[in-house]
Amino acid sequence: MTNTRQPRLKNLGEVEQSVMDYIWSHGASTAEGCREALASSRPMKDSTIRTVLRRLEEKGYLTHQVDGRTFIYRAADGRQGVAVRAVKNIIDRFCGGSAEELLLGMVDSEVLDRKQLERLARRIAERRGIEDMDQSKKERKP
Secondary structure (H helix, E strand, O other): OOOOOOOOOOOOOHHHHHHHHHHHHHOOEEHHHHHHHHOOOOOOOHHHHHHHHHHHHHOOOEEEEEEOOEEEEEEOOOHHHHHHHHHHHHHHHHOOOOHHHHHHHHHHOOOOOHHHHHHHHHHHHHHHHHHHHHHHHHHHOO
16 A cells, blocks of 8 residues: 655745745746746845755755756646645644534634635535536446
């Protein structure tokens, strides 16, 4: 049996978050490209951006390929994938593994409003309908 559980990602600092936001929205980038793109909001020295990128790679957020002597960094996972893993970790650590407990807490704390809950219920119903169709197809096969 293999363990397919992905490792827990370490938290991001402010600068690391800015870099990841840039990579997620613009795709692969060199250190120089990233530094230039963030210069107006987060001016950094060349050595600083390289350190940030290396740390993000060590934390599992980025991977890189080498083109000549240039490192090209890419997100190891999409923004939504990282968010799902973070929420899953919260559910496991604070809610005893119960997503329902988390959602009920969000409702009780008014983090989710009625419209959001209705959209969520529709999405679950749609997903369930697709799964029911898939199941009935499997049952009909000889």
